[in-house]
Amino acid sequence: MRIHSPHGFFDAVGDTILKHKILLDLHIDDQDETHRMLKDGDVAGCITTRDKAFQSCTCTYLGTMTYRMYCSAEHYKTFFPNGVNIEALKNVPPVIIYNEKDLLHLKVLKKSVRTHISGLP
Secondary structure, eight states: OOOOOTTSHHHHHHHHHHHTTOOOOOOOOOTTTHHHHHHTTSOSOOOOSOOSOOTTOOOOOOOOOOOOOOOOHHHHHHHOTTOSOHHHHTTOOOOOOSOTTOOHHHHHHHHHHTSOOOSOO
16 A cells, blocks of 8 residues: 655655554644744654754755646636736635645735735635
């Protein structure tokens, strides 16, 4: 059996987990927040944006991840007929937000429309 995930985590560790019969208890949080769980002793390791290790820990650079937002072609045609802009964003139906601490999508949108964004999830 091969374990796949859209984020590549299980692609990276799946074979080891299966070979050694490791049980994972995953704690999910925003990449800017996971180091707090490590510091508090809630987890044994974390994937974070922090570049400095805590005392008694090591820090290994895993690479760069490009953030992309996706929707179906039909959704894009319906809600963004003139592209992604501030007016179109005012009329978009609800979106899925995985964590209220995750503001990366707002940073990307703000950069793409080059203006302050308020009232979006």
